Amino acid sequence: MTIEIRAGDTFDPRVIALLDYHVTAARAQTAPGSAHALDLAGLRARDVAFWTGWDGETLVATGALKTLSPGHGEVKSMHTLQTERRRGFGGQMLRHIIAEARGRGLQRLSLETGSWDYFKPAHALYQAHGFVLCGPFEGYVEDPNSLFLMLDLTGG
Secondary structure, eight states, X not given: OOOEEEEOOTTSHHHXXXXXXXXXXXXXXXXXXXXXXXXXXXXXXXXXXXXXXXETTEEEEEEXXXXXXXXXXXXXXEEEOGGGTTSSHHHHHHHHHHHHHHHTTOSEEEEEEEOSGGGHHHHHHHHHTTOEEOOOOTTOOOOTTEEEEEEETTOO
16 A cells, blocks of 8 residues: 655644654653654754655654754654554655655664664664664764664665
8 A cells, every 4th residue: 555645734733633642652652851752843843854644635654854964864753653554654654754865865864763662663664674773873872762773875
């Protein structure tokens, strides 16, 4: 099944509801001080591109790309609607973000995600798309509650 990926509208009530759920659920599964999900204001920042994935008129996924430097980006706000998981929507959104990063000339794409069991499906998704473990980047610090992953976009 294929989703339609659109520029994200952070004022659409459906988008706001899904993002609120994402942030609330992620924070509930993460130790205090270890949650790094962007809020709506963060997604509206100039250095962030945000997309939504739609199955017809049903919002099923979100994802964002934050530009950290001219050669480095960060995957943010990856989330798939709970009832729509395991249908490939997360992978489609991730491939879109990777393609956008390459199209912008980025050489590296990084991300931070939780280390707890709740995040294991996300770990598998990222690793299936070539992301490998790395150390903290861009202001993050070592944290046993976080995993840091990166993807080399140069092909090397």
